[in-house]
Amino acid sequence: MTNQVLYRKYRPQKFSEVVGQEHVVKTITNALSSNSVAHAYLFCGPKGSGKTTMARLLAKAVNCEDTKSVEPCNKCSSCKEINEGRAIDIMEIDAASHRGIDEIRELRDGIRFSPARLKYRIFILDEAHQLTSGAANALLKTLEEAPSHAIFVFATTEIHKMIPTIISRCQRFDFRKLTVPEMIGRMSKISKSEGFKVDKEILKIIASSAEGSMRDGESLLSQVMSFSSGDKEVKVEDVRSLLGVVEKQVISSFIDSVLNSDIKGAFSVMNNLFSKGTDPEEFQENLIYYLREMMILKIMSGEEKSGSVYDVLKTTLTEEEMNIMEHQAEKVSEKIMQEMIALFLEAGSKIKYSPIPQLPLEIATAKVAQLLK
Ligand SMILES: Nc1ncnc2c1ncn2[C@@H]1O[C@H](COP(=O)(O)OP(=O)(O)O)[C@@H](O)[C@H]1O
Ligand SMILES: [Mg+2]
Ligand SMILES: [Zn+2]
Known part of the structure; x- marks a missing residue:
């Protein structure tokens, strides 16, 4: 099964099959x-x-x-x-x-x-x-x-x-980009009819990295499927390594170190990633996403968990991830959260021009840890 086959095979043959x-x-x-x-x-x-x-x-x-x-x-x-x-x-x-x-x-x-x-x-x-x-x-x-x-x-x-x-x-x-839930819906139908068991969590990862393109989503899905065609069950770790996704858990442990003003710990999380080939810009981008979600959860904390903002978070985060983030967000004030985001954003714009790509991130990490002391 090649990538092409899957997205050609599932090209909608009727208007009613078109998603979005x-x-x-x-x-x-x-x-x-x-x-x-x-x-x-x-x-x-x-x-x-x-x-x-x-x-x-x-x-x-x-x-x-x-x-x-x-x-x-x-x-x-x-x-x-x-x-x-x-x-x-x-x-x-x-x-x-x-x-x-x-x-x-x-x-x-x-x-x-x-x-x-x-x-x-x-x-x-x-x-x-x-x-x-x-x-x-x-x-x-x-x-x-x-x-x-x-x-x-x-x-x-x-x-x-x-x-x-x-x-x-x-x-x-x-035409507009397809949303994560729209893609999940379509891909879950496709994987079922291909006889594969693919977790909702996995479809979420694929849908997020397809960035609104159903074709990209379907191509990724077939890559993931051919990766695990033996037992017809796709595992989260496989998908993450296939897509080069920086795991939320890694970002989360980085944040933990930062929140404890443990600069050494934070540096070692980063170095570990970069030595395995993760691109500092990708790490920075994921970090910003993470911090933004954390900030939103902080702002909404204490309120009832409903409404459109919350629904959007639910499309990319699991319940457990949300709980962890909320917990982390409790340790800092809103003002500090904003400063953290600003510092890591600034670092991101400097990575390209830095002789050592991770240096701007290290400086930002040290500054943030200082803020929290
Ligand atoms: N709105 C959609 N609903 C369902 N499947 C879609 C949709 N858009 C794209 N696809 C999937 O992606 C493949 C490529 O779509 P295509 O129409 O060629 O995209 P475009 O011409 O906009 O680049 C299709 O064969 C189909 O499998
Ligand atoms: Mg086209
Ligand atoms: Zn006809």
């Missing part, structure tokens, strides 16, 4: 049911959020021979051709490698012909911002002259690099 992006799904399915599909769409947003998926769903839905529902049936010959990637009326062009004017001219000539087999010819132009300006202008002309059997879908991760005249001719949809 509710506004896009709703508007497009409404347009389909009222026969008012636009002729040029612009899908912008982060990688792995469903742009290509949505473009293919749209291509299937407008061409599906079964018109009972707005969902593509995935059974008729049109749907099948598209699913198998052999529909000649669906052109997918990667602008990153076809960015010149000649290619767009070819497209412009091609689009005049009626579809060979399907109702609509669909042009999906990926990474559309990569076109040269000559090509972008040729494309603009193509858009203006396009026959009614043509539908364009432009996808881009960098909307600010698109020429405004193209943007204004398209119906624009902004």
